[in-house]
Amino acid sequence: MRRLWLALVLLGLAAPSCDWEHYALMNSVPARGDSSLNPVVRVYLGLDGLSHSAVVRAREQGAFAGWNLSRFIPMFPATSDASWTRILHTERFAGLEYGHYDPVKDKVYNKAVGGLLVHLVPPLEELPFTLPAYAQAPAYYKAFDYHASAYLDALWSYDRPFYGYYRGLDNLFVALEGRSQVQDTFTAYLLETDVIGHLRSEDDVVASLLSLNERIERFKQAHPERSFVFTLFGDHGMDGVAKPLDSVVDFRDELEAAGVATVESFEEADKVEGPAAVAILHTRVTYVAIHAREQWVSEVARRASTSKAADLVFARGEPRTGFPEGLTWVSAWREGELAASFAYDAATDAYWLPSDVDWEALDLPVSFTSGASHGVFSDEALFALSVERTYPDFFFRARTAFEPISVEFPADIVVSYRHPFMSVGYQAPISSANEVGTAGSHGAMDRLGSMGALLSEERELPPAVRSDNLLELFPALVEHMTQREVELFPSAQGAELDYDALR
Amino acid sequence: MTTLLQRAPSFFLLGLLLAASAPGAEPAAPATPAVAAPAPEEPAAPEPPNSPLTSLYPLWENTAHLLNHRDLYLGSSNAEFGILGVAQLGTHPLSFIFRTPNIHGKVRLLSRERLAVAAHAEFVVFLPGSSEAFISSNYISRLDTRDILLTVVPVGVTASYEATPWLYLHGTATMMGIFDDGPYRKRVVPGLTLVAEFLAFQRHTFRAHMGEVGFWIHDFNMLGASYCYRRKWFEAQIGYFYRFMREGRQASPLFSLGVYL
Numbered sequence: 001m002r003r004l005w006l007a008l009v010l011l012g013l014a015a016p017s018c019d020w021e022h023y024a025l026m027n028s029v030p031a032r033g034d035s036s037l038n039p040v041v042r043v044y045l046g047l048d049g050l051s052h053s054a055v056v057r058a059r060e061q062g063a064f065a066g067w068n069l070s071r072f073i074p075m076f077p078a079t080s081d082a083s084w085t086r087i088l089h090t091e092r093f094a095g096l097e098y099g100h101y102d103p104v105k106d107k108v109y110n111k112a113v114g115g116l117l118v119h120l121v122p123p124l125e126e127l128p129f130t131l132p133a134y135a136q137a138p139a140y141y142k143a144f145d146y147h148a149s150a151y152l153d154a155l156w157s158y159d160r161p162f163y164g165y166y167r168g169l170d171n172l173f174v175a176l177e178g179r180s181q182v183q184d185t186f187t188a189y190l191l192e193t194d195v196i197g198h199l200r201s202e203d204d205v206v207a208s209l210l211s212l213n214e215r216i217e218r219f220k221q222a223h224p225e226r227s228f229v230f231t232l233f234g235d236h237g238m239d240g241v242a243k244p245l246d247s248v249v250d251f252r253d254e255l256e257a258a259g260v261a262t263v264e265s266f267e268e269a270d271k272v273e274g275p276a277a278v279a280i281l282h283t284r285v286t287y288v289a290i291h292a293r294e295q296w297v298s299e300v301a302r303r304a305s306t307s308k309a310a311d312l313v314f315a316r317g318e319p320r321t322g323f324p325e326g327l328t329w330v331s332a333w334r335e336g337e338l339a340a341s342f343a344y345d346a347a348t349d350a351y352w353l354p355s356d357v358d359w360e361a362l363d364l365p366v367s368f369t370s371g372a373s374h375g376v377f378s379d380e381a382l383f384a385l386s387v388e389r390t391y392p393d394f395f396f397r398a399r400t401a402f403e404p405i406s407v408e409f410p411a412d413i414v415v416s417y418r419h420p421f422m423s424v425g426y427q428a429p430i431s432s433a434n435e436v437g438t439a440g441s442h443g444a445m446d447r448l449g450s451m452g453a454l455l456s457e458e459r460e461l462p463p464a465v466r467s468d469n470l471l472e473l474f475p476a477l478v479e480h481m482t483q484r485e486v487e488l489f490p491s492a493q494g495a496e497l498d499y500d501a502l503r
Numbered sequence: 504m505t506t507l508l509q510r511a512p513s514f515f516l517l518g519l520l521l522a523a524s525a526p527g528a529e530p531a532a533p534a535t536p537a538v539a540a541p542a543p544e545e546p547a548a549p550e551p552p553n554s555p556l557t558s559l560y561p562l563w564e565n566t567a568h569l570l571n572h573r574d575l576y577l578g579s580s581n582a583e584f585g586i587l588g589v590a591q592l593g594t595h596p597l598s599f600i601f602r603t604p605n606i607h608g609k610v611r612l613l614s615r616e617r618l619a620v621a622a623h624a625e626f627v628v629f630l631p632g633s634s635e636a637f638i639s640s641n642y643i644s645r646l647d648t649r650d651i652l653l654t655v656v657p658v659g660v661t662a663s664y665e666a667t668p669w670l671y672l673h674g675t676a677t678m679m680g681i682f683d684d685g686p687y688r689k690r691v692v693p694g695l696t697l698v699a700e701f702l703a704f705q706r707h708t709f710r711a712h713m714g715e716v717g718f719w720i721h722d723f724n725m726l727g728a729s730y731c732y733r734r735k736w737f738e739a740q741i742g743y744f745y746r747f748m749r750e751g752r753q754a755s756p757l758f759s760l761g762v763y764l
Contacts, residue, residue, distance in 0.1 A: 017758035019642045021580060022601045025561045025627075026634060026644035027746060027753055029655055029679070030722035031687045038686075122639045141640055148641035150755065170751025171643070177750045178645020182686045222749060483649070 019151070027174070033181030035225040041180045042458060042476045043230045044187045045172075046087075046144065047212075048080055049194030049442065050234025054205040055453040061206070063213035067230075070461035072454035073387065075406065075468070076314075076397035077287035077414055077443045078236035080194065084140040085406035087235060087467045088481065089488045091139035092408045097282045098134070101291045102409055106265045108278060109134040119283075122151045143481045146175045146188040157192050161199055165192035165208055173219055180226060185480035197238035198284065198437045205238065231456040231477075233470060239286065239448035243422040243438040247309070250424045251288040251415060252279050254307035260300050266293060275299045280411070283425040285443035289411035298331065301413045305333035311418035312362075312391075312445060314398050317341045322373060323352055330398050332362070344399050349494040351377045351395050363390040379494055380501050387464045391445050396466065398445070400492045416445040462502060468495040557581045558673065559729050559742045559757045561595070562627075562655070563714055564696045566673045567619035567663035569611055578738065578761020602633040617665040622658075629653040642755075654682040657694075671700040693718050696725065706734050712744065723748045729757070736763040 052071050058064065074083045082096045094100050098118045099110040110118050123137030130136075141147050149171040150156065157164035172188045179186050196204050220228050252262040261276040263269045269276035269292070277292040277300045292300045301315040317329030320341065327343035340362060343352040353359070354374050359366040365385055368375045379396060386394045402410050417423070422441050442449035454465050459473065468491045471478050481488065556576055558564035570576060570585025576593075583593035591609045598605050607625035614620075631652055634644040646653065659677030666672055677694045681687065696714035703709055712727035729742025740759040745752055 017579060017756070018597050018600065019637045019639055020755045020757050021561065021595070021597060022603070022637060023642045023644070023753075023755050024744060024757055025595075025598065025603070026629075026646050028560075028562050028716070028723075028725075029629075029646055029653075029681065030692045030717060030720075031646055031653065031681050031683070032690060033686045034688055122641045124639050126636060126638045137640075146643050149643075149753075151639060151641055153641055167752075171753060173750035174746075174748050174753055175643050175645050177748070179647050182647050182651070219750060 027178070031178075031181060038180070038182065038184040038226065040184065040227045040229060041176075042185045042474075042480075043176060043228055044185070044474065044477050044480075045230065045232045046084065046187070046189040047193045047232055047234050048189070048191050049197045049205075049236060049238045050232060050453045050455075051197065051202070051205070051237035051240075052451040052453040053240070054197075054202055054209060054238070055232075055455055057202070057206045058209035058213065061210060063210050064232075064455055066457070068456050068459065068461040070454040070456075071387065071392070071464040072233055072452035072470075073393045073397070073464060073466050074234075074236045074450060074452050076401045076445050076450070077285070077289070077416070078450045078452075079282065079285055079287070079443050080235050081138045081140075082406045083235040083467065084189075085138060086491075087233070087470050088140045088143045088486070089471060089491055090143060090406075091487055091489060092404065092406055093138045094133060094408050095280065096289055096407055096411070097280075097285075099280050099282050100134075100409060101278050101280055101289075101411075103266070103291065104409075106267055108264050108280065111264070120152060120155050122148070122153070139486075141189070142484060143486050144187045144189040145179055145183075145484075146172050146186075148191070154191065157195050158199070161192050161195040162204075162208070165190070165196065166211075168192055169212065169215055173215060176219070176228075177223065180223070180228070183480075185476050187477065187480060187484075193234070194238070197240070197440045199439055201439050202238065202240040229458045231454075231458050231474060233454045233467075234452035235467070236442045237447070237449050237451040238440045238442055239419065239444070239446075240440045241419045241448065243420050243441065245438070247421045248284075248424050248438065249307075249309045249421055251281065251304075251307070251309065254309055255279060255290075255300075255304060258303035258306050260303050266291075269293060269296075275303065277413070281423050281425055282443075284422055284437040284441055285425065286417040286422055286441045286449055287443035288415040288417075288423055290413035290415065292412050294412075297412050301331065301333045302336055302338075304413065304415055305339075306336045307415070309417050309421035310334075310415050312339065312416045313413060314401060314416065314445075315413045316402050317343075319343075320354065323354075327352055328399065330395075330402070332398065342395060344395075344494070345376075346493055349379055351379070351382055353377060362394070364394060365389075380498055383464075383466065383497060384502055390447055392447050392450055392464075393466060394445070396492075396495070397450075400495075403492060405492045417443070419446075419448070462499040464502075465499075466495065466497055468492060469497060469499075472496070555731055555738065555740065556583055556591070557593070558675075558696075558698060558712075559710075559740050559759060560696070560712055560714075560725065560727060560744055562625070562657050562679065563675065563677055563694045563716060563725065564673070564698060564712065565609070565621070565623050565659065565661040565675045566698075567611070567621040567661045569609060569621065575764040576738075576761055577764055578759055580740075580757075580759035581761065598627075601636040602630040603636075604628050604630070612660070619663045620660065621663075622660050624658045625656065627655045627657075629655065651683065651687065653687055656680040656682070659694075669702045671702065673698040673700065692716065692720065692722065706732055708733075710742070712742070721749075727757075738762070 075086045081093050261272040275296045277290045280289045301313045305313040313333040317331035329343045332340040340357045355368040382395045569591045572588045574585040576583040582596050589611045605627040609621050609623040612620045629648045634648040657677045657679040661675040664672045675696045679692045694716040699711045701709045708731045710729045714725035716722045724747040727744030731740045738761045742757045745754045
C-alpha cells in the first residue's frame with residue numbers, strides 16, 4: 001500500500017510530462033486525408049511585430065512577389081496582447097499587458113520582476129483548476145492552431161531569438177502539413193519576429209521574412225496536392241530606432257520630477273496632497289499607461305508632457321464650450337501645453353475638430369471652412385488624411401485608447417514616447433539583462449512603431465487597413481475561429497471603414 | 504499483490520545468482536525475460552528486468568521483455584500486468600486524460616539465452632477533442648481530431664538481443680493501421696525502430712533510439728537518447744527525442760516514473 005501511495009505521488013510529480021507524451025503520441029501517427037475534400041487551404045499567420053517597412057524591404061529582395069500588401073494600422077498604444085485581442089475580437093485582456101492596474105481592486109498586478117516572470121508561465125488551459133486571472137494567458141491564443149512549441153517557448157525565444165524562430169517555423173510547417181490533411185483553414189502565431197526586432201535589428205527581421213518566404217514556397221512545391229493561400233498580418237510595427245541606455249527611462253522618475261507623486265493604489269493617491277498617479281511601466285515599449293483620479297487626469301497629463309521622453313500625452317478631455325453635449329472628448333498634451341483636443345459623436349460616427357488647434361504641428365492637414373470655429377469630419381476622411389502622416393489614424397486610435405474594447409481596465413492617460421526614448425519596463429536583478437531589447441520598440445502613436453503590415457495572396461487589399469477590420473476582410477478566418485470555439489466580441493464603436501469610399 | 508518484504512529473500516537470492524553468473528558483475532545483470540530462480544521450496548521469484556518492459560517512445564518502439572505472472576508495473580507512461588509469464592497486458596494511463604483510451608498486449612514468441620522475441624499489438628482510439636486536449640496549448644498535434652474519432656492499431660514484433668552483457672539491442676518492426684470513416688483515409692504504415700541499450704552501471708542504463716516510419720511512403724525519422732534509473736522496485740526514465748519530417752523538425756523530452764508492485 002505504501003508503494004501504491006508513492007506511485008500516486010510520483011504520478012503527480014510526472015504531471016509536467018503529460019503534454020510531452022501526448023505530443024509525441026499525436027505527432028507520431030502518419031494520418032492522411034483526402035485532398036479532394038479540401039483542395040484549397042487558407043493559411044493565416046500572425047507575426048508579432050510585422051512592420052510594414054520590413055516587409056517592403058523583404059519584397060525588394062524578391063520575397064512575397066505577387067502578394068497584396070497593405071499598411072495595417074493597429075490600436076494605440078500599439079502593444080501586442082491588447083492589439084492581438086483587438087484584431088481578433090477575442091475576450092478582453094485585463095490590461096494592455098500583463099502588468100496592469102485593476103481599479104476595482106485598487107491594485108497593481110504583475111509589477112517589477114514578477115511582471116517579467118509571468119510572461120514565462122505557459123498557457124495551461126486544461127488544468128483542472130484555474131490560474132489566477134493575472135497569470136492567465138490572453139484569450140487570443142485560442143484563435144491560433146499553432147502558437148508555441150514548448151512549455152518555456154517564451155524563455156528560449158528571448159534567449160536565442162533566431163533559434164526560436166526557426167524552431168517555430170519547423171513546428172508551424174509540420175503542424176500545417178498535418179492539419180491541412182483535413183482542415184481548409186489553418187492559423188498560426190509567431191512571437192519571434194517581434195523579439196528579433198527588439199533585440200537585433202530590422203535587417204535581421206528582413207532576413208527572417210526572406211526565410212519565411214522561402215519556407216512557404218518550398219512547402220507549396222512539396223505539397224502540390226493542395227493549393228495553399230497565405231495571409232500574413234502583424235499587431236504593430238517596429239520603430240527600428242536604437243535606444244541609447246540614457247534614453248531608457250523609468251517614467252515614474254519623470255512624473256516625480258514633474259511634481260506628480262507616483263503611487264501603487266488610489267487609496268495611496270488620496271493621501272497625497274496634489275496630483276498622484278499609478279504608472280504602469282509594462283515591458284520595453286515606447287508608451288506608458290497612467291491611472292489617476294478623474295479630477296487629476298488633465299493635470300497629470302499636462303505635467304507628464306513636460307518630460308523629455310514624452311512626445312504626446314493623451315487623456316480623456318474636458319468638454320469645450322460651443323460644442324454639443326454628449327460628445328466624447330480627447331486631449332493631447334505636449335511640452336506642458338494642450339496641443340490638441342477633439343470630440344467624437346457616437347450617434348453620427350463623426351469627429352468634431354476645433355479650428356483653433358494647430359493641427360499642422362501634429363502633421364495633420366485638417367482644413368476648415370473659412371471663419372468656422374470647428375469642423376465635423378467623417379471617420380473615413382480623418383483616416384485618409386492621417387494614414388500616411390506622422391500619426392496614422394490619429395483620431396480613432398487616440399479615442400479608443402481609453403475605451404474598454406480589448407482591455408478591461410484601460411488607462412486614464414497614455415504617454416507616447418518620442419524617439420529615441422523607451423520605457424525601462426521591468427528591471428531585472430542582473431544589470432546586464434537591462435541592456436537588451438534596445439534595438440527597436442513600439443507602442444508610441446507615431447508611424448515608425450505603429451505601421452504594421454497585412455500581406456495576402458487571398459484577396460486584393462486597400463492601401464491601408466485599420467486592424468480592427470481584419471475579420472471583415474477574411475470571413476474564412478472568422479469561420480475557423482468559430483470552429484475553434486473562440487468567443488468573438490464586438491469591435492469598437494465606429495471602427496468600420498468604407499474602404500470603397502477610401503479608394 | 505506480493506509485497507516487497509515478502510519478495511526480498513527472493514530478490515536477494517536472485518541477485519546473488521545473477522551476480523555470480525555475470526562476469527565482472529559491475530553492469531546490471533542483463534534481463535533475460537522471465538528469468539526464474541529454480542528454488543526448490545517456493546515458486547520462481549521474478550526479478551524485474553533491468554532493461555525496461557516498454558520503451559519510452561510511444562507507438563513505434565517496444566522491448567521483448569515481459570512481466571512475470573500477476574506482476575504489476577504502474578508508471579506514468581505505462582501500466583502493465585503480467586499474465587502466465589508469457590503475455591502482458593497494459594495501457595498508457597495518462598492518455599485517458601487526453602481523451603485517448605488505449606490498450607496493448609504483448610506475447611512472447613521466443614525466449615533464448617540471449618534473444619527474446621515478442622509480438623505486440625495496441626489499440627488506440629483518439630476521441631473527438633483529443634488533438635486539443637493538451638494541458639498547455641503551447642503543444643500542438645498535427646492530427647486534427649477536434650470532431651473526428653480516429654482509431655490507430657499498431658501491430659508488430661520486437662526482438663531484444665543481448666549482444667554483450669552491457670549492450671542490448673531492441674529492434675521493432677511495426678505495421679500501423681489507421682482507421683477512420685473520413686476525412687482521414689484508411690491506411691497501413693510500416694515502421695522500424697532500433698534501440699541500443701547500454702547497461703553502464705548496475706542501476707543506470709543509457710539508450711540510443713532511432714527509427715524510420717513510412718519507408719516508401721516516408722513520414723518521419725526518429726532519433727533520441729534516454730536514460731533509465733532502476734533501483735529495486737523504482738524506475739525513472741527520461742529522454743529527448745527528435746522527429747525529422749519533410750517540413751521540419753519536432754523535438755521534446757519524454758519522462759516516465761514507475762514502480763513494480
